[in-house]
Amino acid sequence: MLFFRSEERVREWCSATGYPLRPLVRMDQLWELAREWYSTRLQPDSRRPQPAEMRGIFARLGLVGDFWDPQSDVFGGGSA
Amino acid sequence: MRGERMELELRAKLAIYEHFSATGRRPSVEDLAPRVGVGVAQVREIFRRLQAQRVLVLEKDGESIRMAPPFSGIPTQHRVTAGGVSYHANCAWDALGIPAALHQPATVHSRCEQSMEPLEMEVSDRGPDVSDWLFHCVVPAAQWWDDIVFT
Secondary structure (H helix, E strand, O other), X not given: OXXXXXXXXXXXXXXXXXXOOOOOEEHHHHXXXXXXXXXXXXXXXXXXXXXXXXXXXXXXXXXXXXHHOOOOOOOOOOOO | OHHHHHHHHHHHHHHHHXXXXXXXXXXXXXXXXXXXXXXXHHHHHHHXXXXXXXXXXXXXXXXXXXXXXXXXXXXXXXEEEEOOEEEEEOOHHHHHHHXXXXXXXXXXXXXXXXXXXXXXXXXXXXXXXXOOOEEEOOOOHHHHHHOOOOX
């Protein structure tokens, strides 16, 4: 989970490393993700978002598709 | 018995986060034992249970905290300063997660992974200043916890 100066820099990095290009996230979207995950983290009743909640958060921010599905088996996972 | 276990886990979790918030550094099992009111061996056991719950990620020694998201127990390329304290984040997401968790204005210091251009971003309670920097994650959400350190 890394910062990049521009889409061009992401493409160069993917080309150099062999990693696939994934959906790009803007800083305003990343702030909303950070708030959803961590704004109550220091409080007694905090807990990590569960898969259904994660799906809702991603969808609200326009982050949709198998890449953002915490239970997708398209990539052979399911551990989020 | 189960209630008592959960109470100790909650006390440990809060003490871990209080230590990170106040110092920017990870607490040791020795730091936490008096705060939780148990012995060092029991803190190690609580750490293992918190790791199983994905609250913590431990180093291979089984007792040093590698991650208590959004805080990193070791230095990383993502540094956050807030309230005169310097923190390290586990990743770009967690770099914004630290001001979100602290509810304090902060400055995020990081870099573009390709060009190594430095990033310095002010974050207020309304979020980061307008910025055209981007976030990119290689690992799909379904696989984040397969290797959370790599993710």
